[in-house]
Amino acid sequence: MRNFLQKITIFMQGRYGTDTLNNCLTVLFFIIWFVKIFIFNRLARLIILAFQIALLALILFRALSRNITKRSAENRKFVPVYNAVKNWCQLTWKKFKDRKEYRYLKCPVCKAQLRVKNQKGVHTVRCPRCGSEFEKKI
Numbered sequence: 261m262r263n264f265l266q267k268i269t270i271f272m273q274g275r276y277g278t279d280t281l282n283n284c285l286t287v288l289f290f291i292i293w294f295v296k297i298f299i300f301n302r303l304a305r306l307i308i309l310a311f312q313i314a315l316l317a318l319i320l321f322r323a324l325s326r327n328i329t330k331r332s333a334e335n336r337k338f339v340p341v342y343n344a345v346k347n348w349c350q351l352t353w354k355k356f357k358d359r360k361e362y363r364y365l366k367c368p369v370c371k372a373q374l375r376v377k378n379q380k381g382v383h384t385v386r387c388p389r390c391g392s393e394f395e396k397k398i
Contacts, residue, residue, distance in 0.1 A: 275324050276331040281338040282322050289315050368394055 289312060296308045325331050351373065355364050358375070365374045367387040376385055379398060386393045 274326055276322060276326070276328050278323055279331070279335045280342055281335045282319055284338075284342060285315060285319050285322075289319065363398055365396055367392065 292308060292312055292315070296305060296312075299305055299308065322331055322334075358364075361378055362375045363378050365376060365385060366372070367374055367390065369392040370387060370390040372387055372389045374385060374387060376383065376396070376398070382395055382397045384393055385396050
């Protein structure tokens, strides 16, 4: 087993490997694979299979590539999009969990997300980011 792992290590030297984009492509591959289970149309299954093969080829191409500068440039372009989607999903999940005790408001000046207690009445809210104050009826 140790000899096999050494051969793989030697083979992967100078190659790009995995990154955030490859990980997301792999997750997308498995999501499509799971969805394909519920599709019974033969033509649609063949089209999805062709897309899966192309996706798998792209994953392997990126992981085994020796052009590290291009692969890292692709990943640098992808990471801001990934972070924006990830942050939106985390905020949405947090809003869902806190929906009984808190309200989420946007500051009218700097558009920051503010969390305030869910108590009825008119409240003066102060934004910690820009310092502006505004009234909000809950």
